[in-house]
Amino acid sequence: MKKILVVDDNKNVADLAEIILTSAGYVCTKTNNGKSCLDAVRASYQNDDGYDLILLDVAMPGFSGVDVLNALKQEGSLERVNVAFFTASSATSLDIADYEKMGARGCLRKPFTKAELLNFVGKHTSG
């Protein structure tokens, strides 16, 4: 079973993603900020139980999704885990291409339908 880490400061969004992913057979873990996300990722390596995909909200207060991505990149973790963004902010100056240049696998726009989320997650966890 694939393991997904959902990181979003909005509990409703995280809950929804968890329900959809769980119903589709994924194992889903949630955190609500960038710092605890990093902690969770580091812990998973110690237990040798890494995530298949981290679904990361871009705009979070304090430590943003981009900050998390950069921190993971510095730690050298990006080679071991797939990170993808999901964001409600289509006006941010960075578009999907920019995210991909930064090392993310892709970006899912909110709001998403069940099919969109499952397609997106399926695409980035396969292989």
Add this chain to the structure above:
Amino acid sequence: MRRAALQPVIIGAIASALVITIFYFFLTEDINKEIVSVEKNKGNLAGSMARQAGQHVQTAIAALEVAADMPQMQSTEYSDLISEENKGVPVNVDMEKRNVQKAVLLAVPSLESIGFLMPNGDVYSVEPSILQQNLPVVNFAYRDYYIEVINRQNTYVSAAFQSTATYNYTTVIAVPVFKDGSLAGLLVGALNLGVINEQLRMLDLDENEVAVIVDGDWNEIASSDRPVGDTTPRRSFSYLQDIMGDTAMSARIDASGKDTYITRAPVDLGSNRWSVLLIQPYSDAFSDVYLHQSEALSIIAITVGIMSVSGYILFRSMLGNVRLTDKLEDVNEELKTLNQNLKGDKARLESLSSELKSKNEHLEYLAKELDLKATQLKEMDAAKEEFAAMITHELKTPLVPIVGYTELLVDGTLGELTPVQKEKIQLMHDSAVSLSGLISDLLDIRKLEMGKMKFDVLETPVKDIVGQAVGSFLPLAKSKQIALTYTAAPDGGGSDLMLSCDPKRIQQVLNNLISNSLKFVSEKTGVVQVTARRNSNSVEFAVKDNGIGIPEEKQARLFSKFYQVDTSLRREVGGSGLGLAISKGIVEAHGGKIWFESTPRVGSTFYFSIPMVNNAVGGAEA
């Protein structure tokens, strides 16, 4: 030959110059003499007036000084002539002093009154006694004449003042009375200067000539133009004092724009110095001189005229060169006119130049203003950008659970619902999705308008773009039993037709067009065909339907924002009215164009073409 002919002319000119010089010399001499004589006459007149006025005052001074020398006045046996109890009423009369005062009044009729002051300034007796009757106990130690006499130990003539009773100008003569070298009192006489006024009026003056006597402060004492009993305030001539000082005996001044000649003669009154002034328009004063001068000048002019004419005739007859002169004059006239024209042109050019300059300055100012406005707009723009980003995020985030949970409710993930519940929740879901789409559309149109939409350009197979766009609508078309088909013709040689573009955005355009067609075709009979083919160096996309078509009058505004052909359809078919405007923006940003053909009730075809090379995708700044 010519030189010889000129000789008489030169001789003539020299001769006439000589004659004129001699004339002028004598004339000047004569005029100067006359001027001096006029000045002398005026000075004599003024001097004689000064003497008369001086005599008038000197007589009074002499009488008072004689009185002061009399033993009666020097007596220090004072009776209490005026006291608080018997004020004004002479009870214990000091007849000796009074008699002397009366005698002086008789001797000098223009003395109006004589008083005796005690050394401390108290009034002791006044003649005529009628003046004393209402006089309280007074001390005149504060009066200027008292102070002056005490200071000088000598006779003092005060400045003139106008009597409030008689309007006559009056001056006070104060004489110290000494006994054995110490002050025993003051003899004070009020001298009526009206007599001087009379004398001035009787002077034989020219028309417009005025004789004035002024006191030491250059205030009028008497004047020839002042009628008897005239009560107007006396005039000040201090402006003449500024010009003439204490010594000048004549002056030519500009009095209120009139060229005026002043003659002055001083009247010395010991402590005080008055002046007699003769004031007259300059031309009047020297009218005789001018007359003689102009007579002489006329003679000179006539002489010169005769000589010039005769010289000219001589010159003309000798040289016979009149025509040349005339011609030269003509040329000269022409040159003059030309010069004036040039002057006019120059003035016009100058005014034009200054006008241009001021216009230029204004333009520079406007340019600066525009720069400032541009900077402000940029700042506002940045603020709007941030605001838009924030708004989008804040609007979309709450939609996430709405879209998600309504879907989960409908598909049974969260448990089975009744059909009615399912239908209504589906409605909620669709609304939330369309709201989200609207927010995205608004954002897109804004970015397009500001040239800030970013395009991720990729070399993409056209059939993939069309296939994906159509594919996403197949379930909807199927449910409405609409025939949705597509064909993407291969490029020459059977290879895939490739297009350099942002595939997601081109797909967005197709989505908009397909979505519109699906809205306006009828269920079951509707046909929507999507095609893509190469047309020379462009890829031409077309979405053809057999829908209701677009009324002709609405066609022009079709690509405007928020425009919908049939507003009553809005609720039925949904949509923001932004789709076509966004599509147009995306196509044009790719350097392409978008258009349509439509026949009402038959159907519409929307086309857009994107150039395969050099498409100017971008426009994205930062």
